Structures are given as structure tokens and as C-alpha cells.
Amino acid sequence: MSMEDANAVIRRWRTNVKLKMRGITSFEERAQLRFDAIKSHLYRQRITANNWRMRRARYLSPGQYEFLDKAWQPFKVGQPWGGEDMTAFFQQRVVIPKSLAGEKVVFQIFLGGDSLVSINGVPYHGLDIFRNEFPLTAKAKAGEVFDIQIESYMNFQGISAKTNELLASDMVAIDKDLRDAYWDLWCVAKLLQVPNLDVKLEAFIEHHLWEAMKLVPLQSDDPVSFKAVVLEAQRRVRSEVYGSTRFKGDGTMYLVGHSHLDIVYMWPYREFVRKIGRTHATMLRLMEEYPEFKFSQSQAKIYADMKQYFPDIFRQVKRRVAEGRWEPIGAFWVEPDCNLINGESFVRQILHGQRFFQEKFGMTSKTCWQPDVFGLSWAMPQILARSGLRYFLTNKMVPWNDTNPWTLNTFWWEGFDGSRVLGIVPPGHFIGTVDPDLIDKQWRNFSDKDSIAQTLHIYGWGDGGGGVDPEMLESAKRYADLPGLVKMKFATCEEIAKFCQIHRDKVDQVFQTLSYFDGINFAARTKCRALYSVGLMDEICPPSTVFAAYNHHRGPKDIRIWRYNHHEGGAQFQKVEQLKFLRTLWR
Numbered sequence: 001m002s003m004e005d006a007n008a009v010i011r012r013w014r015t016n017v018k019l020k021m022r023g024i025t026s027f028e029e030r031a032q033l034r035f036d037a038i039k040s041h042l043y044r045q046r047i048t049a050n051n052w053r054m055r056r057a058r059y060l061s062p063g064q065y066e067f068l069d070k071a072w073q074p075f076k077v078g079q080p081w082g083g084e085d086m087t088a089f090f091q092q093r094v095v096i097p098k099s100l101a102g103e104k105v106v107f108q109i110f111l112g113g114d115s116l117v118s119i120n121g122v123p124y125h126g127l128d129i130f131r132n133e134f135p136l137t138a139k140a141k142a143g144e145v146f147d148i149q150i151e152s153y154m155n156f157q158g159i160s161a162k163t164n165e166l167l168a169s170d171m172v173a174i175d176k177d178l179r180d181a182y183w184d185l186w187c188v189a190k191l192l193q194v195p196n197l198d199v200k201l202e203a204f205i206e207h208h209l210w211e212a213m214k215l216v217p218l219q220s221d222d223p224v225s226f227k228a229v230v231l232e233a234q235r236r237v238r239s240e241v242y243g244s245t246r247f248k249g250d251g252t253m254y255l256v257g258h259s260h261l262d263i264v265y266m267w268p269y270r271e272f273v274r275k276i277g278r279t280h281a282t283m284l285r286l287m288e289e290y291p292e293f294k295f296s297q298s299q300a301k302i303y304a305d306m307k308q309y310f311p312d313i314f315r316q317v318k319r320r321v322a323e324g325r326w327e328p329i330g331a332f333w334v335e336p337d338c339n340l341i342n343g344e345s346f347v348r349q350i351l352h353g354q355r356f357f358q359e360k361f362g363m364t365s366k367t368c369w370q371p372d373v374f375g376l377s378w379a380m381p382q383i384l385a386r387s388g389l390r391y392f393l394t395n396k397m398v399p400w401n402d403t404n405p406w407t408l409n410t411f412w413w414e415g416f417d418g419s420r421v422l423g424i425v426p427p428g429h430f431i432g433t434v435d436p437d438l439i440d441k442q443w444r445n446f447s448d449k450d451s452i453a454q455t456l457h458i459y460g461w462g463d464g465g466g467g468v469d470p471e472m473l474e475s476a477k478r479y480a481d482l483p484g485l486v487k488m489k490f491a492t493c494e495e496i497a498k499f500c501q502i503h504r505d506k507v508d509q510v511f512q513t514l515s516y517f518d519g520i521n522f523a524a525r526t527k528c529r530a531l532y533s534v535g536l537m538d539e540i541c542p543p544s545t546v547f548a549a550y551n552h553h554r555g556p557k558d559i560r561i562w563r564y565n566h567h568e569g570g571a572q573f574q575k576v577e578q579l580k581f582l583r584t585l586w587r
Contacts, residue, residue, distance in 0.1 A: 027206055027210065028192070030210070030213070030214075031189055031209065031210070031213050033218055034213045034214075034216040034218065035182070035185070035186060035189070037216055037217065037218050037219065037220070037226075038178065038181070038182050038185070038216060038230055039182065041175070041178055041220075041223060041226055041227070041230075042174065042175055042178050042179050042182065043172045043173060043174060043175065044103065044173040044174070044175050044223075045099060045100060045103070045172070045173040046170050046171075046172050046173075047097060047099070047100065047170060047171045047172075048077070048169065048170050049092060049094045049107070049169050049170060049171050050076055050077050050169055051074075051092050051093075052074070052075040052076065052090050052091070052092045052166070052169065053072035053073060053074060053075060053090070053091050053092065054069075054072065054073050054074075054075035054081060054088055054089065054090050055067060055069045055071075055072050055073065055088065055089045056068040056069050056081075056083070056086060056087070056088050056089075057069075057086075057087045057088070057089065058085070058086075058087065059087045059153070059270065059271075059274075060270075061270050062270060062273045062274075062309050063309065065087070072091070075090065075166065076166070077166050077167070077168065077169050078165070078166065078167075079165070079166055080163045080164065080165045081111075081152075081163065081164055081165070081166070082112075082113075082154045082161060082162060082163040082164050083154070083162075083163070084154075084160070084162070085154065085155070086153075086154045087151065087152065087153050087154070088151075088152050088154075089149065089150070089151055089152075090111070090148075090149070090150040090152065091147070091148065091149045091150070092148050093145060093146070093147050093148070094107075094136075094145070094146050094148060094171060095143060095144070095145050095146075096137070096140045096141060096142055096143060096144040096145075096146075096171075097142065098142040100140045100142070100171065100173055101140055101141060101142040102139060102140060103139070103140050103173035103174075104135075104137070104138055104139065104140075104173065104174050104176060105135075105136045105137050105140045105171055105172065105173055105174075106133045106134065106135050106136055106171075106172050106174060107133060107134055107135075107136045107148070107169075107170070107171055107172070108132060108133040108168055108169075108170045108172050109127065109132060109133070109150075109166070109168060109169050109170075110132045110166070110167040110168050111127065111150065111152050111164060111166055111167075112129075112152075112154075112156075112161065112164025112165065113128075113152045113153050113154050113155065113156055113161065113164050114126075114127075114128050114152070114153045114155065114156045114157075114274075114275070114278060114464070115127040115128070115150050115151060115152035115153070115278065116150070116151050116152075116274065116277050116278045116281065117134055117148065117149070117150050117281075118148075118149045118150075118151075119146055119147070119148060120146065120147050121147070121149075122312050123277050123281045123310055123312060123313055124281055124285070125281050125282050125285050126277075126278030126279060126281055126282040126465075126466065127150070127152070127278075128156055128278070128466055129156055130461055130466055130469050131282070131466075131469055131470075132168070133172075134285065135285060135288075135289065136171065140173075151274075152164075153271070153274065155267075156464070157266065157463060157464040159266075175227070177227065177231065178227055178230060178231075180234070181230050181231055181233070181234035182230075183474040183475075183478065184234050184237055184238060184242070184478065185209070185212065185213065185233060185234065185237055187474070187475050187478040187479065187482075188205060188208075188209050188237055188241050188242075188478075188482075189209060190435060190436050190437075190475070191205050191436045191482070191484055191485070192205060192206065193435070193436060193437045194436050194437045194440045194484070195437060195440075195441075197484070198247070198484070200247075201247050201483065201484045204241075204244075204246065204247065204483070205241065205483075205484070208236070208237065208240040208241050209237065209241070211236060211240070212232075212233035212234070212236040212237045212240075213233060215229050215230075215232060215233045215236075216229055216230055216233055217229065241482070241483065242478070242482065244483050246483055247483035247484045248481070248483065249443075249484070249485055249486040249487060250449070250453060250486070251443070251446075251449055251453035251454060251455075251486050251487065252453065252454050252486065252487045252488070252489060253439060253442070253443060253455060253456070253457050253486045253487070253488045253489075254454065254455070254456040254457070254488075254489055254490075254491035254495065254496040255434065255456075255457055255459055255476050255488055255489065255490050255491060256294075256296050256456050256457065256458050256459070256491055256492065256493050256496070257283075257293060257294060257295040257296065257459060257460050257467070257468045257472075257490075258295070258296050258297065258298075258430065258458050258459070258460045258462070258467070259279050259283070259297065259460045259461065259462050259465050259466055259467030259468070260371060260372060260430050260431055260460075260462030260463055260465075261275060261276070261279065261297075261299070261302060261462065261463075261464070261465045262372075262463055262464070263299075263301065263334060265463060265464070266464070267464065272305075273305055273309055275464060275465040276302055276305055276306050276309070276310060276313075276465075277306075277309070277310045277313060278465060278466075279465035279466055279467045280297070280306065280310070280313050280317065280467075281310075281313055282466075282467055283295050283297075283326075283467050283468065284313065284316050284317070284320070286468060286470070286473065287320060287325060287326075289470075289473075290473045290477075292477070292490050293325070293468070293473055293490060294324075294325050294326070294327065294490050294491060294492050295320075295325070295326050295327070295467070295468065296326075296327040296329045296492050296493050297326070297327070297328065297329065298328075298329045298330035298332075298335060298369045299330055299332065299333070299334050299335055299353075300328070300330075300332070300333050300334075300352065300353040300356040300357060301333055301334045303317070303328065303356065303357075303360065304356060307360070318360070318361065321361045321363070322361075324492075327492035327493060327494065328357050328361055328363070328365060329365050329367055329369045329492070329493050329494070330353065330365055330367060330368070330369035330370075331349075331350050331353050331354055331357075331364070331365040331366075331367065331368055331369070331387070331389055332349040332350060332353045332368070332369075332370075333348075333349050333352045333353040333356070334349070335369070335370055335371075335372065335373065336349055336373075337373065337374075338370060338373045338375060338376045338377050338380065339374070339375040339376075339377060343379055343383060346377075346379075346380065346383045347383060347387065350383075350384075350387045350389070353365075354387075354388075364388070365389070365494075366388070366389055366390045366391055366494055366497070367389065367390070367391040367392070367393060367493055367494055367497060368380070368384050368389050368391065368392045368393070368421070369393050369493065370392070370393065370394045371393065371394055371395040371396065371430035371458065372395070372396060372430060373394060373396060374396060376394065378415060378416060379415065379416075380392070380413075380415065381413050381414060381415030381419045381420060381421050382415040382416070382417050382419040384419075384421050385415075385419040385420065385421055386419065389421060390421060390422060390497070391421060391422045391423075391424060391493075391494065391497040392413055392421045392422065392423050392424065393423075393424045393425070393426070393493065393497075394425055395425065395426055395428070395429060395430040395458070397425060398425060398426070398427060398428060398429070398445075399428070399429045406425060407445075407447055408425065408447050409424070409425050409426065409427050409446055409447045409448055409455060410422075410423070410424055410425075410447070410448045410452055410455070411423045418541075418567040418568070422497060424455075424456070424496075424497060426442070426455060426456050426457060426458060427442040427443075427445040427446045427447070427455065428441070428442040428445075428457060428458070429458075430458045430462065431458075431460070431461060431462040431463065432457060432458055432459045432460070433459060433471075433472055433475075434457075434459050434471075434472045434473075434475040434476045434479065434488075435475065436479070436484075436485055439457065439479070439485060439486065439488070440485065440486075442455075442457060443455075443486045454496060455496070456491065456493065456496045457488075459472050459476075460472070476488060476490065523548075523549040523550070523552040523553040523554075524552045524553075524554060525554075526553055526554060526555055527554050527555040528555050528556075529555055529556040529557070529585065530553055530555060530556070530557045530558075531557075531558050531559070531560070531577065531578065531581040532546060532549070532550045532553075532557065532558070532559040532560070533546075533559070533560045533562070533569045533570055533574050533577070534546040534547065534550075534559065534560075534561055534562065534569065535562045535565035535566050535567060535568065535569045535570075536561065536562065536563050536564070536565070537564060537565060537566050538565075538566050538567045538569070539566065539567070541567060546559075558581075560574060560577050562574075
């Protein structure tokens, strides 16, 4: 028995004792006991695969190792492994037994640390504290052979560990019908985690969920009858909750899958290279499992290193890009500091990033993707716009601004020369889950519900990679149109950005209205002598706002009207007019 099994027994006894002492149970406790019962039946068979061999090494640089063991050592479940900054390789050949023939089989394993699984010599799937299984085969064939190799690093997300332990190693047959039922029921239950939930909605969810869940026995020795009961509970919830037209939300939250990956953070560059393999192999497997899943990944440097060190993964990514399900995003070579670098550095970031995207994927990005940058230069709109970029995205101000909270999520970001890009600041972090409490909070905080009514939510584990996990995708499918939540859709970043551009009249309406009232209020308080200038063909600052300010100006005033000019106004001719105006003031 593993420590996890032991702790589960202890938790069960503690729960049962508390229930006896209390004499009454809450709705959450009654439901959780039944969820635990369903989870215990999700796997039709479990066959231990415990013939591992292990070999320790020091990781020196990509592809270069110093092996500490001359030969492979036998390794079993329950054994520890590790040491400071240690890498270990594990390998095992598994053969599908006759009892698993025809089944969907996954391999469940918990090693600790940060790992890459390869199957038959090809990088296949990542393992970490957020994921402890990988698909082996959708329909098993008796006698089929899989050579499994795992490269595992002791530390996860830069957090050092002294030792890890192999806690489980099993081939498992999944009951897909029961797993789907579990997610249908669990995703409804998660709605009750939303703070300050509408009391009518809460009563609606609790009533229909319990009417379904009370059918589920806490224990059953008959898997056939137990499954039938769970499927009936699923049918009721799908009919009464998922099929309900009550409590429907307005607007749409576009779900953008992503894995923020710092090239150097709490790990050296060489470890970043290994994170590329783990993260993106997993995303490719999820695309096979979930055809609606779309993924956006930034930084051309990631793809360049992927091509060099993980060519099999890179070839698969290229196919997904061609399908439109994988979005190379960001335009920049890396996500740079945007305070210290000069204009030439910005331009070269875009030049090399876009050139790589064009050569390798036949496309360029229209988005400046800077979710994690601490500050932004006012020169950026001009550089971005003149480089062909239309959109700008960042998240940093939302979770980090504690003194002056950022409250504007969609706007035109205008540089000092009048160049503009569409600014998108999602109302949340760039590392997120697809849980109702988080989605509800972000939608409530979204500034443009009444105008654009569309925003995006970035989901997936990040900083050290990892990306999207199955629970996020199972939740997203079910939250597409669920009572009490904003509608949700899988998307890439530029799909939602293009929507805002197509409906830019709504964005312009907000921008122009704010400019109009700001101009009037300022001008109405001004008594000094002033010279105004307006280009009648200006599409950035509408002439009506200039005339409104001029008409409300309370002091001496004059205006120069440039009938055929745009935002530049009179340009150098206006400068001459300004000099003449200043001379009159100095007389």
C-alpha cells in the first residue's frame, strides 16, 4: 500500500467518525462520498507493471549526460530515487495481456519530479504533479508491445526535492461511459464553489444534483448495476441542468489554451529545453483525445529549440498549425523586457520571430503577446503597427497592480505618433484553470460586458510549462452553455482579437465617447488663450471631439482646419502656425 492509499483510508475513517458524531451531513459531504464511490469504479481492470530498471545521471546540456550508474538497476514501486539536481532514466517493456484486449488503456504512474515519457523511442507525454497518467492505446491488442522510457528530473518548477518515490505503476482499463458520467456530475457540483452564488441558482443546482446523486450507492459489489445507476444519475443531470434554459448568462468567454514557459527563471536554460519536450508532447496527445482543443504557444525561440532537440514533436506541431488548431503567437523571438531595450531591439525581436514563423509555418503573427512583462514602453504601438502587428496582449497589471488596480480590458493603445494597436488585457492571470469560481470572477471584473461582451481566458499550467490538463478540457466542454456561467468557446488568441477588430465600432464607440467627454470637461475649465488644430479626415481622433472641445473653451481661442488631412493634421504647416501663435503670446 502506498502512502496515498494509507492517507485515503485515514481520511475515510476520519470522515465516518465525524459524521457519526455530528449526526447530520452537509450537502457537499453527502455528494463527495458518492463522487468517491464513482471514482472507485472508473477502472475496469488494473494490472501492475512493476519491472522497471533505473539509471541515474547528471544532466549537463541538451543531449549530454554524465551517467552515475554503469548499468541499469532493478527498480520497483515503493523505492525512493533522487539526490540533489538528479536526473534518472527509467525503462520497462510492457505487453498487453489478453484480459485488456479491446479496452482503452492508460498507464498510471507517479514518480514525482518533472518527466518526459517516450514510447518506442519517440517523445510522447509529460508527467508532473498535475498529471500522473498517459494514454497507452485507444483499443488494446493482446500481445502488443510498448517500450516505455522515462527521463525524470528531481525538481518541479524550480522547487528542490531531496528524494522522490515511485508510488504507482499500473496499466489501467478505463470505463469511458462512467468517466463521462463522472465529469458531467462533477462539473455541475463545481458550480457550487462560486462565491456569492445567486440563491435561486444555488437551490436549483443543489436540488437537481442531489436528485441524481442520491441514486448512487456508497458501496456496491455489482459493477453492472452500479454503472446503470450512475448513468441514470447522469441522464437526470443532463436533462435537468445541462438542458435547462434557466439562468443563462450573457456574452462569451473564449478559452485560449497556453503554457507560459520562461526560458530562464528558477531553472537554467538547459532545463528549459527539456520543458519544451514535456509540455508540447502532452499538448499533442490532448489534441488526439479532444478534437475541439486549440492551443496557442508564443516565442519563436521555443519552436527553434523544439526543431533542433525534439524534431518528432516539431513535425507533429507543424501538422497541427496547418490544421488551424495550433497557433504560433507573439511575433517576437522571445518575450523580452519592454522597459530597458531600445527600438532597434524591438524591431529585431519582431524581424527574427516573424521570419522564423514565415519560413517554418508559412504564417506570421499579428499579435504582440507579452503576458508576463513588468512594464511597457510608449514607443511600442508605433513599432508594432509599423511592423504589421494589429493586437497587443498582456496580463501583468491585473493580478499584480495592488495599489492602482487595472480595470480596462479592451482599448486602443495609442503611441505618441498616433499609431494604434488593439489592446487586450484579460481580466485574469495568464496561468489559469477552467473552474466556475475563477471564470465567474473574471467575467464579473470584465470592463466591456455591455459593449463588446467578448473576452478571453488563458488557461493551462505555466511558468515552468506543463500546459493544459484533462480536467480543464472536460470542464470546458461542459461549460459551453451551462446555467449560471458565461458561454465559453475554445479559441485561439487571434480569433477573439479579430472579433474585436471586426466589431471595432463598439471599441471605437467607447474610445470616442471617453475622448469626447474628456475634451469637453478639460476645455470648459480653461480660460487661457488656445490654438486648436483638426484634420477633417482624422479617423483616430474624430473631428467632432476637437470641435466639441473648441466650442466649450472659455478663453480666447482660434482653430486651424485641415480639410484633406488625417491624424497628422497640418504636420509641419501646423508647426509654423504654432510658432506664430507663440510669438503673439510673447509680445
